[in-house]
Amino acid sequence: MTKLLQTIEPILWRDERLHLLDQRVLPHKENWLEFHDSDAVAEAIKTMVVRGAPAIGVTAAYGVVLAAREAWFSAGENWQEAINPPLKRLAASRPTAVNLSWAIDRMKTASASLSKYESPEPALLTFAQQIHQEDVKANRTMGQYGADLLDNDSIVLTHCNAGALATAGFGTALGVIRQGFIDGKIEHVYVDETRPWLQGSRLTAWELMQEGIPMTLQADVAAGALMASGQLDWVIVGADRIASNGDTANKIGTYSLAVLAKYHGVKLMVVAPTTTIDWSIDNGSQIPIEQRTGSEVSEIDGRPIAPSEVHVSNPAFDVTPAELIDAIVTESGVVRSPSKENMKQLKSEEEK
Template identity: 50%
Template sequence: MDATPDCHDSIRAVLWQDDHLRLLDQRLLPARERYLDCRDSGEVAQAIRDLAVRGAPAIGIAAAWGVVLAAQRDPATLDAALAQLRAARPTAVNLMWALDRMRRVIEAVRGSDGSVAGARAELPRVLAREARAIQDEDLAANRRMGELGAALIAPGSGVLTHCNTGSLATAGYGTALGVIRAGVSSGRIARVFAGETRPWLQGARLTMWELTRDGIDATLIADSAAAHLMRTGQVQWVIVGADRIAANGDTANKIGTYQLAIAARHHGVRLMVVAPSSTIDLATASGADIDIELRSGDELLGYGGTRTVVAGARAWNPVFDVTPHALIDALVSERGVVERPDVARMAALFGAR
């Protein structure tokens, strides 16, 4: 299958500018396209916490460049910068993975005595090379996953996606949205549906913006319409990304994914999880061990600065949920495809890290 990697792929949300990091502020889309210029690691950490940059791969890439900014400013602050960036979001394993890669480079340059005195000139350069590698590898992985995932889809199929897993959430092209891009380019996907994804409306604001901008016809649905849509027979696959995948294949993704998986199994619709191998966390045995981020309930009580819920009401706002591996039909990474993932099948493909 030839998915023409550059087709339907025009967006880059994380841009390194030699002395600062430019991030497309995703909180303002689609109304405004504004970039934030982060000039130190603290500003990068804040952008991650505030969801100006979001999506597990993009968070990891941004954090890697945040380490470069810390090294440019003062290599003596690197340990503090690493800790601050690590604490910005707890669930997405790509953040920890990218920072661990950057730490290994720091330790190699520092040497056995841990001194940074002789590394002040060298560290920014070698860290920038590592951050660039992380970003370039992600883009290449996304294109490979797009090819592998699209090959699983029968021509003429309809697909439903959840949240935003495209260029905005990655180095470019996307994970689940990369499969959709490849599937549309190759003629395998005939219909695309996107759930709105409350409370931040990433599907409505971001996925629909990406698809429309890149010339892919798509239909928005309310999150609560998904099961009814499946019942109509218009959808053959639910395709989602992941923020952390445990050793047995249990997958943490945007809140609402679990209920989509349950509805898909009931209606005979297949579920595909698409994520780079950096999202696989073999040190986490199952989804029960994944730390689920809870954000302020205020995010559910209104939108755009306007309260929509009666005063005195409380809200519970988990950002992610865990889909058991038994509900997943295919897990696609740049290393290959795991069908019906379990401990043995996951170890066979991802055991050598």
Template identity: 55%
Template sequence: MTASSHDTVRALEWADEALYLLDQRRLPEAEAYRCCRDAPAVAAAIAEMVVRGAPAIGIAAAYGAALAARTAWREHGAGWAAAMADDLEALRRSRPTAVNLAWALARMEARAAELPAGEDPTPALLAEAHAVHAEDVAANRRMGRSGAGLIQPGSGVLTHCNTGSLATGGLGTALGVIRTAWADGRLERVFADETRPWLQGARLTAWELAADGIPVALLADGAAPALMRSGAVDWVVVGADRIAANGDVANKIGTYGLALAAREHEVRFMVVAPAATIDPQTPDGEAIPIETRGAEEVLSAGGHRIAPAGEGVGAWNPVFDVTPAGLVDVLVTERGVVHQPDAEGIARLVAEGG
């Protein structure tokens, strides 16, 4: 059995000269796609969490940049480079924490700068977006193999949020490791936190694993430390939205608490992310911008108000938290594995990638 036998889900697809995004807000009740034919539609889809997960956001942004160039060429001809600036800025503002978005846009802008003003930039930039997408698919497979090789047979793993095909271009990051380890016969148990307030674990991770025939047990986020104490978990495997130069990791809110509990219970903690998630310009976790969203996401569940209505009941709703590098046992990227990641290990990994 191979990992590809547990890899049937795709969140992004380019077809009919448009970007199609599986609307993750509607899963698991409905599998519906949003068609994006211009950059503002892509920016809105990112901001509204139609597409989510740092690698998938970066891929979507790359396609959005290609669409921005297409619109600018059609409307402004040789002045396309300046005309697409507003669309690129809208894409850049759509989600502030996921560094893959800024990385993808910088790559697309660099490619655009190489193109002559008097020629249609769309084919070249679309080819670049396809390359971003294909490279992520290949990186997922390398990370899956590297991470799975660290897990001993008979292990139990716990994951948080969604880090699979819905969050990337292919197999997934943390879930790619889990898929590969399952295909290798290394795992006995897979656990997933529900992941409040958007319930990505319950709605998305469980849906992906069920679609690929991998059994999973869901648990409320607050139950994770008790599960670790029971001895059922050998590894916590999570993704990342940004990794600072010193190895601090920004990921879905709740990750920091998992790392603390894992250290207390001698459970190993693995972060799996493409190298593009590393931000050498951000010195440490304190410098990572943390997105906050509206209070209603916490005060409600499934569209129904669960907290008392009226004045006096508010909410604090950070989307991410920061796990210090000292709580991470291993960082897995497509470029290699770093044990006990720190500033030196991160710098070496970045240097190896040129």
């Protein structure tokens, strides 16, 4: 058994402040930012200081703690009203990741039971820390469930970054890869660069190299050739929102991988906590898709790579239909061949 290094923790609460590892400057610089107010946290989520659905949810929970502190100092016993505008700004920071709204709603429910005559910060901090700890525990559980699906010496491909950096620690898709490597199930990992933000080359490659997991970085467009070579066993990815029928929104390019995988007989695993499942929507057509600024595509590090004034489409996510997915792995269990009925069984297990 291989002993791995302790995984990265990108979110810390220390000295009454939120500390985030700035993922925009990795891997060349490890820069921690401190946050004292909720609006700054919302901007950090929007500008991708922190990214990945579970990490966004945990960060938002701490953002609510800061919002409660501000509301108490500004409005006293009327803090429960004063907290609403900053929470709306937090909720609007990124629309696709359902973990964001889930965490804020959970914190709002907790705040409703608190006295209006004393500071809500201590109690809400306890709730936020609980969400944080639950995420790490869920990741490790998912890691084992997913690893158990792999054959020995598997070769896998992952897209974007669904590792410790995208969560409170350990990771979802990379949690499976970490655990699979520990268990001797994974021989090699291929990493898509993941345009336009290059989360694969900047973040996933860095994480895997930190822990000595054998990996190869490739251009996104090389995935089809890799599958055609017959080397690949699984595509393992995370998710930002899963509909109640199993349709899954993930980083743009995941749908293309799913189609290629189906054609080449490569299995596709989606790994995400149950908080990423939006039981209120029937299918993926109801998932809002974030459109980001065109400069992310037309520029690299602020340098133009396309003609000026070019029209750019820059959706941050696409939706993979459930029928292209072999397994959805959650901390509550595994859904094989996801469908409306199979997802209902998972919901029943979750509610027990």
